[in-house]
Amino acid sequence: MKLYGFWRSLATYRVRIALRLKGVPFDEISVDLLAGEQLNSDYDAVNPQHVVPTLIDGETRLFQSMAILEWLDETHPEPPLLPRQANERAYARALALVTIADTHPLTVPRVRKHLAEALSLDNAGVEAWGAHFIAEGLKTYEKLFEQRPPAPYALGSQVTVADLAVAGHAAGAGYFHVNVKDYQRFAALLDTLMALPEFADSHPLRQPGAPKAA
Amino acid sequence: MKLYGFWRSLATYRVRIALRLKGVPFDEISVDLLAGEQLNSDYDAVNPQHVVPTLIDGETRLFQSMAILEWLDETHPEPPLLPRQANERAYARALALVTIADTHPLTVPRVRKHLAEALSLDNAGVEAWGAHFIAEGLKTYEKLFEQRPPAPYALGSQVTVADLAVAGHAAGAGYFHVNVKDYQRFAALLDTLMALPEFADSHPLRQPGAPKAA
Numbered sequence: 001m002k003l004y005g006f007w008r009s010l011a012t013y014r015v016r017i018a019l020r021l022k023g024v025p026f027d028e029i030s031v032d033l034l035a036g037e038q039l040n041s042d043y044d045a046v047n048p049q050h051v052v053p054t055l056i057d058g059e060t061r062l063f064q065s066m067a068i069l070e071w072l073d074e075t076h077p078e079p080p081l082l083p084r085q086a087n088e089r090a091y092a093r094a095l096a097l098v099t100i101a102d103t104h105p106l107t108v109p110r111v112r113k114h115l116a117e118a119l120s121l122d123n124a125g126v127e128a129w130g131a132h133f134i135a136e137g138l139k140t141y142e143k144l145f146e147q148r149p150p151a152p153y154a155l156g157s158q159v160t161v162a163d164l165a166v167a168g169h170a171a172g173a174g175y176f177h178v179n180v181k182d183y184q185r186f187a188a189l190l191d192t193l194m195a196l197p198e199f200a201d202s203h204p205l206r207q208p209g210a211p212k213a214a
Numbered sequence: 215m216k217l218y219g220f221w222r223s224l225a226t227y228r229v230r231i232a233l234r235l236k237g238v239p240f241d242e243i244s245v246d247l248l249a250g251e252q253l254n255s256d257y258d259a260v261n262p263q264h265v266v267p268t269l270i271d272g273e274t275r276l277f278q279s280m281a282i283l284e285w286l287d288e289t290h291p292e293p294p295l296l297p298r299q300a301n302e303r304a305y306a307r308a309l310a311l312v313t314i315a316d317t318h319p320l321t322v323p324r325v326r327k328h329l330a331e332a333l334s335l336d337n338a339g340v341e342a343w344g345a346h347f348i349a350e351g352l353k354t355y356e357k358l359f360e361q362r363p364p365a366p367y368a369l370g371s372q373v374t375v376a377d378l379a380v381a382g383h384a385a386g387a388g389y390f391h392v393n394v395k396d397y398q399r400f401a402a403l404l405d406t407l408m409a410l411p412e413f414a415d416s417h418p419l420r421q422p423g424a425p426k427a428a
Contacts (some may be wrong), residue, residue, distance in 0.1 A: 066315065097280055
């Protein structure tokens with residue numbers, strides 16, 4: 001498969017982990033979001049929304065990371081990224097969406113650009129914006145993990161989409177200098193996840209093009 | 215079932231449509247987001263993220279609208295809200311996520327509050343912010359619908375989660391005074407959807423508590 005992505009993209013990170021967990025070989029094509037390459041006309045043909053990732057499987061063009069994760073789980077069932085039981089599947093998805101829907105989209109390049117250009121926010125202002133919403137997400141995760149502690153993964157013995165999303169949220173915290181250690185259960189889960197090579201090798205800062213430090 | 219929601223909430227709107235399409239009876243409990251009721255300690259016990267909707271089915275507490283829609287489709291399969299074939303399911307979900315992940319979370323009360331309080335934006339500024347991202351979503355939908363015209367629904371003959379999301383996006387356009395008529399294919403799909411009683415009766419402006427005009 002072909003994955004249009006970018007080293008820094010948290011949505012690409014989630015998909016990269018899933019592909020590795022499923023053992024699906026892929027080639028990643030970099031679309032430099034910081035240089036605005038997602039707005040080029042040749043990428044418009046790939047993804048009219050001008051975002052990454054886009055996953056290409058033959059003639060099939062898949063976009064939106066959550067839709068890609070669900071598709072991968074349906075077409076490559078082993079190992080599953082969702083539990084079997086409906087209530088558990090819903091909880092795994094809801095945990096994932098705390099960041100995929102309610103946090104990460106607030107911090108992406110097109111939003112940071114709008115904050116800087118339309119609202120004249122300086123770099124410190126943009127960083128404070130991102131840090132605020134990342135911290136809100138961390139507070140939510142911490143409360144949910146207090147109610148139901150990870151054991152050892154978010155849903156229990158099986159890695160699910162919730163864990164992929166947590167790893168992405170943590171990488172986002174790094175970008176905006178939010179210390180995840182202030183959120184004990186979240187931080188402990190993150191340590192567990194980052195011990196898995198599929199998570200560690202997929203991390204934004206380990207990709208070609210990434211700077212040596214965040 | 216019990217649905218904690220709010221007349222104005224687009225995420226509640228999506229779930230309301232799904233419950234009606236599935237023929238699942240429900241009582242809606244209003245959490246007044248504009249008055250900050252979502253931050254009350256009794257709602258914190260229901261939804262630690264302090265957002266609506268939350269769907270209660272016996273002992274099961276479900277949150278995040280996309281996770282609720284998937285759960286409803288798994289536990290109440292008829293009529294299905296997703297196609298059968300994996301590529302089509304992915305396309306339906308991706309269309310839904312254009313607004314559920316990439317637009318709607320940018321316009322919710324907690325973000326508008328942050329724009330007003332932390333960034334000192336006045337009402338006009340907050341409205342311009344919302345209108346910008348709603349219009350971005352409409353542009354994406356219009357391009358996708360040019361590539362694959364709705365016939366008559368987004369995915370074809372069957373109503374899917376994509377249609378629920380489109381209806382929510384359109385209601386959001388109303389809040390921010392963005393004219394959907396400028397997006398022809400989107401507007402035509404919306405007309406088709408609003409002719410269905412499950413969509414029309416679930417519309418925010420038809421709920422108890424809604425003002426007479428938007």
